[in-house]
Amino acid sequence: MSEGHRSEGTALWGARFASPLDPAILEFTGSLHFDCRLVRHDIVAGLAHARMLLETGILERAEAETVLHGLAGMLAEIESGSLRVDGPDEDVHTWIERTLTERIGPAAGRLHTARSRNDQVGAALRLYVREAVLATSSSLLSLLETWLSQSSEHLTTWMPGYTHLQRAQPVSLAHHLLAHFWALEADGDRLRAAHRHAGVSPLGAGALAGTRHPIDLHRTAALLGFPKVCPNTLLAVADRDYVAETAFVCALLVLHLSRWAEEVVLWTSREFGFARLSDSVAQGSSLMPQKRNPEAAELIRGKSGRAIGDLTALLAMLKGLPFAYNSDLQEDKEPLFDALDTAAGCLEATRGTAAGLTFNVGRLRSALDAGFVTATDLADLLVERGTPFREAHRLAGLAVRQAEEDGRELWEMSPGDLAAISSEIDAEMVGALRPESAAAARRSYGAPSPERVREQLEEAKAAVGRLAEWIAEQGPPPIYAAYLERRLVAEELTSA
Numbered sequence: 001m002s003e004g005h006r007s008e009g010t011a012l013w014g015a016r017f018a019s020p021l022d023p024a025i026l027e028f029t030g031s032l033h034f035d036c037r038l039v040r041h042d043i044v045a046g047l048a049h050a051r052m053l054l055e056t057g058i059l060e061r062a063e064a065e066t067v068l069h070g071l072a073g074m075l076a077e078i079e080s081g082s083l084r085v086d087g088p089d090e091d092v093h094t095w096i097e098r099t100l101t102e103r104i105g106p107a108a109g110r111l112h113t114a115r116s117r118n119d120q121v122g123a124a125l126r127l128y129v130r131e132a133v134l135a136t137s138s139s140l141l142s143l144l145e146t147w148l149s150q151s152s153e154h155l156t157t158w159m160p161g162y163t164h165l166q167r168a169q170p171v172s173l174a175h176h177l178l179a180h181f182w183a184l185e186a187d188g189d190r191l192r193a194a195h196r197h198a199g200v201s202p203l204g205a206g207a208l209a210g211t212r213h214p215i216d217l218h219r220t221a222a223l224l225g226f227p228k229v230c231p232n233t234l235l236a237v238a239d240r241d242y243v244a245e246t247a248f249v250c251a252l253l254v255l256h257l258s259r260w261a262e263e264v265v266l267w268t269s270r271e272f273g274f275a276r277l278s279d280s281v282a283q284g285s286s287l288m289p290q291k292r293n294p295e296a297a298e299l300i301r302g303k304s305g306r307a308i309g310d311l312t313a314l315l316a317m318l319k320g321l322p323f324a325y326n327s328d329l330q331e332d333k334e335p336l337f338d339a340l341d342t343a344a345g346c347l348e349a350t351r352g353t354a355a356g357l358t359f360n361v362g363r364l365r366s367a368l369d370a371g372f373v374t375a376t377d378l379a380d381l382l383v384e385r386g387t388p389f390r391e392a393h394r395l396a397g398l399a400v401r402q403a404e405e406d407g408r409e410l411w412e413m414s415p416g417d418l419a420a421i422s423s424e425i426d427a428e429m430v431g432a433l434r435p436e437s438a439a440a441a442r443r444s445y446g447a448p449s450p451e452r453v454r455e456q457l458e459e460a461k462a463a464v465g466r467l468a469e470w471i472a473e474q475g476p477p478p479i480y481a482a483y484l485e486r487r488l489v490a491e492e493l494t495s496a
């Protein structure tokens with residue numbers, strides 16, 4: 001048995017096999033090179049499990065303390081960088097078990113009472129997701145703050161709003177920037193939901209059907225800061241919806257950034273000339289000495305495709321997967337990590353690019369001088385004087401045609417010029433067609449008049465405050481907090 005016994009070397013489950021695993025298969029099925037990211041989270045989940053085993057009397061005090069000390073020591077070395085996850089092991093869970101066994105001997109095996117890698121990986125991944133989502137929320141928060149302060153400087157910086165990428169109606173730059181702000185602010189809500197949905201403990205489900213040991217799943221969940229315990233052990237090991245949801249939020253968030261980034265690319269072009277990138281964020285060309293390329297913005301745009309790919313890979317992996325655990329689920333990690341990394345990188349690059357962007361106020365304003373952007377306002381003014389909107393639309397269309405022929409803007413026409421179109425048109429009406437006046441008259445809720453945008457800014461500040469408050473309320477999992485406070489094994493971890 002000794003020659004072919006698989007537990008020598010890497011496998012934890014070698015006993016029932018007569019010959020060793022093909023190294024090529026181990027290499028193919030191994031996940032250590034990417035799930036090593038979960039090492040802290042898996043050790044923390046192990047601490048909670050061991051503590052619960054002690055409290056329920058499933059483990060004897062001496063053994064439990066040995067396990068807790070061993071795990072805490074590994075955690076400290078991992079955090080200081082003196083211990084690195086590396087070796088011939090199948091995955092990070094196997095690596096932790098082997099390393100712990102090397103340190104404390106057979107007592108390490110006690111940690112696996114009433115626990116399988118199937119519920120173990122779920123617990124570690126959920127802890128990881130909650131931590132990463134919180135970090136993403138903090139980056140999002142600083143971007144929202146940057147955006148908000150930029151918006152507040154441009155309440156009367158007038159520019160065309162676009163539909164079909166054609167000049168449509170006058171808005172302020174503040175109003176335009178706030179449109180992007182709100183899309184991202186909703187992502188903050190989605191991150192909070194993803195954090196909540198990841199807060200369901202799978203620990204105690206074992207391989208799939210629970211255990212005969214008298215465990216306390218709610219205690220383990222509480223030690224890990226999970227507000228809920230999964231109500232079904234099969235689902236506990238099969239569920240990756242929180243992974244898909246997190247990847248979705250990342251994809252949507254990066255997609256939102258890509259829409260802003262595309263405007264940076266357009267607006268910093270000479271054709272638009274609406275904005276300029278500072279030297280610290282523009283990049284040159286290796287061949288054309290004059291270039292100032294918006295490369296970070298282009299890459300934010302480009303990386304949105306990648307985040308969508310990560311989400312697609314996850315959904316495709318989950319589709320049709322029978323309950324409960326299947327090895328396919330191991331394929332959840334790389335796309336999840338990539339989606340989170342991509343979101344983090346794009347948020348940081350967006351914040352930097354946004355801070356390095358200065359707007360050309362004159363150029364934005366002069367874009368309103370061509371394009372008849374107040375034609376709708378002419379129609380609306382005629383409606384105010386009793387004309388039905390369809391007829392008013394027709395009359396305003398005729399006015400635009402006339403103005404175009406004359407090579408003038410609507411507000412440059414005299415009432416006399418327009419009298420043939422409608423006798424209702426007077427000098428006051430023509431004056432109201434200046435873009436500033438027209439924008440200021442749009443006072444409906446959420447519209448661009450400066451007083452409405454001022455209210456919008458107040459709402460935006462309140463929303464930012466709520467996100468900041470939520471972030472501040474979150475803390476590390478209680479058992480990890482106890483470890484961080486160095487009350488570790490001495491009292492917090494082992495006193496029943």
Ligand code: ARG
Pocket residue numbers: 031035091117118121327329330331
């Ligand atoms: N490495 C696996 C994963 O990431 C965890 C182990 C699952 N259990 C098993 N029997 N292979 O999902």
